[in-house]
Amino acid sequence: MEKKNIDWSNLGFAYMQTDKRYVSNYKDGAWDEGTLTSDANIVLNECACVLQYAQTCFEGLKAYTTEDGHIVTFRPDLNAQRMVASAKRLEMPAFPEDRFVDAVHKVVEANAAYVPPYGSGATLYIRPYMFGSNSVIGVKPAEEYQFRVFTTPVGPYFKGGAKPITIRVCDYDRAAPHGTGHVKAGLNYAMSLYAIVDAHEKGFDENMYLDSATRTKVEETGGANFLFVTKDNTVVTPKSPTILPSITRRSLLYVAEHYLGLKTEEREVYMDEVKDFAECGLCGTAAVISPVGKIVDHDKEICFPSGMEKMGPTIQKLYDTLTGIQMGHIEAPEGWIHKIC
């Protein structure tokens, strides 16, 4: 298979159209058999439920070229599971988990020429999503849905090494108690746009959201979960029913415990104790872990001892081990790596 002529190491995080995408339609109570198509456009009625009432959810994962030349994806079964949970919360029909994994497999295989080569730092980003497609004007769930998966090659998240970022404690909320914070709904992102544009204008890289009920506990950013390291090297991640359950974060906790022999805790994390941590990072598929150097909480600043130049030592080890597993130079736990070809 001949790779496309793309300058892999200078790719950013932007959409580039690839050859094939997967489409399956839901109608009369059932999903059709699904197909790969070359058509990247969608034609919808003006009154489609997704356009009027934002009935849509999505997933995000990546395909990598391993050191020995295989194309693999990382734990796609967990994305499939999470999309079922998102669909249920939004009154959408679940797309079967085995079919989700199969659709991801087929789309990556069909776009293998766009999977960046080993060592480039770039990856193929995979975006499964679904939406209510028929016209709905009275507020109710759609009756027809479309499930799609497209791919786009994306560049190395950290060009020239991972520089720690500066984030702020945000005065806007991301998720209400008993709301939709725990599912990957497009609407969670729509309402975070105002806060992130405001944060960027004021010179911050990200927003740190607190729990909206008491504003005393750490939740997450707009698109990544927090991971902290204590001064005695315990890995701590916030626990809350309104956080999106990041697959990267869950994998990093496993790596901390089983590969690095570290103690781990998943528990409520109070804003008051954040100043006592040694390291802080944000975890998600995009970057694996972005180190946080500084948190600005209104008139107070928390500067982590790991500084603003590089990742702290424990976060670096977590990062190296998980990316080593993904790239195939460290043995993966059973079932983590889904081989495409």
Ligand SMILES: *Cc1c(COP(=O)(O)O)cnc(C)c1O
């Ligand atoms: C997708 C997402 C994450 C990261 O999840 P991963 O499975 O690790 O990619 C974290 N927080 C939010 C709000 C998200 O939407």
